[in-house]
Amino acid sequence: MNVQCDVCNTSFDATPKTDTLKVNGVKYELLFLICPECGKVYPSAVYDSDSVKLTQEIQKYQSRLKKVRTKADALSKDAKRISDAIAVKQAKLKTNLERSKHVIERGEIVYTENGLQFKACPFLK
Numbered sequence: 001m002n003v004q005c006d007v008c009n010t011s012f013d014a015t016p017k018t019d020t021l022k023v024n025g026v027k028y029e030l031l032f033l034i035c036p037e038c039g040k041v042y043p044s045a046v047y048d049s050d051s052v053k054l055t056q057e058i059q060k061y062q063s064r065l066k067k068v069r070t071k072a073d074a075l076s077k078d079a080k081r082i083s084d085a086i087a088v089k090q091a092k093l094k095t096n097l098e099r100s101k102h103v104i105e106r107g108e109i110v111y112t113e114n115g116l117q118f119k120a121c122p123f124l125k
């Protein structure tokens with residue numbers, strides 16, 4: 001599939017690339033398209049390593065919770081403890097995802113010889 005660049009109208013292959021991007025000391029993995037003609041970066045997804053780990057941990061806890069619950073003791077201490085742990089991790093994940101969203105919405109990502117760089121939009125805080 002091809003896409004067209006908004007800036008220079010060049011048509012190019014829409015296979016996303018991945019690279020890392022550091023913003024305010026946080027390292028993100030960015031999934032993006034880049035125009036081969038003018039270098040305009042189109043971010044499609046951004047996530048940090050913490051969120052990847054949190055998502056995996058939540059899934060692990062959820063499958064543990066399922067096992068506990070099939071023992072018909074849904075209100076057991078174990079189930080409560082696991083549910084609480086999931087809630088804490090989900091809250092943290094939500095914060096992280098909001099932060100990642102900010103990276104896309106609050107600035108521009110450019111590709112330089114040093115790799116991807118984030119340029120914060122001066123009008124948004």
Ligand SMILES: [Zn+2]
Nearest residue numbers: 005008035038
């Ligand atoms: Zn272009």
